[in-house]
Amino acid sequence: MFTAVEMAPRDPILGLNEQFAADTNPNKVNLGVGVYYDDNGKLPLLRCVQAVEEDMIKSPKARGYLPIDGIVAYDDAVKGLVFGPDSEPVKSGRVATIQGLGGTGGLKVGADFLKKLNPNAKVLISNPSWENHRALFTQAGFVVEEYPYYDAARRGIDFDGMLNALNAAPAGTIVVLHACCHNPTGYDIRADQWDQVVGAVKARNLVAFLDMAYQGFGYGIQEDGAAIGKFVAAGLNFFVSTSFSKSFSLYGERVGALSVLCENKDEAARVLSQLKIMIRTNYSNPPTHGGAVVAAVLSTPALRTLWEKELGEMRDRIKLMRHKLVDGLKAAGVKQDMSFITDQIGMFSYSGLSKDQMVRLRQEFGVYGTDTGRMCVAALNSKNIDYVCQSIAKVL
Numbered sequence: 422m423f424t425a426v427e428m429a430p431r432d433p434i435l436g437l438n439e440q441f442a443a444d445t446n447p448n449k450v451n452l453g454v455g456v457y458y459d460d461n462g463k464l465p466l467l468r469c470v471q472a473v474e475e476d477m478i479k480s481p482k483a484r485g486y487l488p489i490d491g492i493v494a495y496d497d498a499v500k501g502l503v504f505g506p507d508s509e510p511v512k513s514g515r516v517a518t519i520q521g522l523g524g525t526g527g528l529k530v531g532a533d534f535l536k537k538l539n540p541n542a543k544v545l546i547s548n549p550s551w552e553n554h555r556a557l558f559t560q561a562g563f564v565v566e567e568y569p570y571y572d573a574a575r576r577g578i579d580f581d582g583m584l585n586a587l588n589a590a591p592a593g594t595i596v597v598l599h600a601c602c603h604n605p606t607g608y609d610i611r612a613d614q615w616d617q618v619v620g621a622v623k624a625r626n627l628v629a630f631l632d633m634a635y636q637g638f639g640y641g642i643q644e645d646g647a648a649i650g651k652f653v654a655a656g657l658n659f660f661v662s663t664s665f666s667k668s669f670s671l672y673g674e675r676v677g678a679l680s681v682l683c684e685n686k687d688e689a690a691r692v693l694s695q696l697k698i699m700i701r702t703n704y705s706n707p708p709t710h711g712g713a714v715v716a717a718v719l720s721t722p723a724l725r726t727l728w729e730k731e732l733g734e735m736r737d738r739i740k741l742m743r744h745k746l747v748d749g750l751k752a753a754g755v756k757q758d759m760s761f762i763t764d765q766i767g768m769f770s771y772s773g774l775s776k777d778q779m780v781r782l783r784q785e786f787g788v789y790g791t792d793t794g795r796m797c798v799a800a801l802n803s804k805n806i807d808y809v810c811q812s813i814a815k816v817l
């Protein structure tokens with residue numbers, strides 16, 4: 422039965438992790454991951470999460486099935502985070518939100534729904550983008566193309582190229598946009614550029630799908646959600662996927678969401694009913710634990726305050742590492758201006774290093790990043806930073 426089945430290519434990041442695990446270099450550093458580590462190189466367990474879990478142990482509960490669209494309090498909390506708790510879309514009930522299996526699950530439910538709604542639409546993703554965007558929308562049955570984004574020569578964004586591509590896209594084209602903290606480059610467009618993107622989406626009748634996997638990792642919860650407000654103000658209907666993997670350090674619990682902003686409450690009810698069919702026929706309903714933890718944190722004022730503090734600490738530590746990286750590279754003798762690293766935002770940095778340099782970093786120094794030059798700044802710490810700077814200086 423399976424004789425004709427071909428071996429699928431290995432996931433590039435997971436392959437890198439395997440290589441890292443097998444590396445015997447005692448100084449090895451894994452910057453290939455998309456994970457936040459604390460200054461001790463450990464995956465944090467947030468105190469707000471621990472507090473909820475301690476309460477759960479004190480009064481353990483049986484676990485029945487959740488509703489298809491997840492925990493009501495969770496979905497409400499997501500709406501509040503994405504649109505603002507007192508915003509018009511939330512108050513008027515025109516947001517359809519489902520609890521998803523991580524941000525990936527939110528994207529997938531949205532992609533499947535869009536495929537039913539508009540089967541011939543094309544999907545545009547940024548060049549480059551999170552590698553799963555292409556795979557996920559292709560798997561959902563779409564033809565996926567790219568809009569220009571990263572400009573290597575200018576160390577920034579080819580915004581004209583991006584805008585031209587949006588302005589040339591046929592009506593109905595689904596445009597996947599990183600709401601904040603662009604993965605993999607670390608370059609976000611400016612507020613005035615968002616205005617132009619919103620204008621193009623509106624003028625060309627495009628379908629915006631905002632992927633918000635890092636809300637709170639850039640400048641703050643509200644600040645990172647600012648692009649959403651611009652789409653709302655323009656009167657557009659659009660999709661937003663949310664991930665709590667990073668912001669709650671709950672990677673393995675698969676907590677995320679999909680929100681669809683509709684024209685009115687009645688439309689939102691109909692859209693929600695269709696999203697529920699996608700879920701019911703795929704995994705039936707979401708798991709309880711992660712959603713319950715996040716809902717409890719977000720709806721308990723003291724825990725919410727604690728979460729925002731802890732999120733702020735992660736955000737600040739990443740920024741500190743960016744500065745240390747720039748200073749450390751200079752101290753290690755790097756002559757070229759590396760200050761672009763502090764212009765970037767979020768967990769990642771497109772370092773500008775070539776594939777050959779990245780391979781040398783791995784082979785000679787045990788410093789692992791992707792071949793594209795992407796490094797996870799959130800995996801740097803006060804113990805490994807000097808070694809990483811010296812290693813980079815040697816390959817530059």
Ligand code: PMP
Pocket residue numbers: 455522523524525526551599604632634664665666676677
């Ligand atoms: N979108 C982007 C841009 C991401 O970087 C990630 C996580 N690496 C996701 C979505 C998926 O998040 P999750 O792990 O919650 O599925």
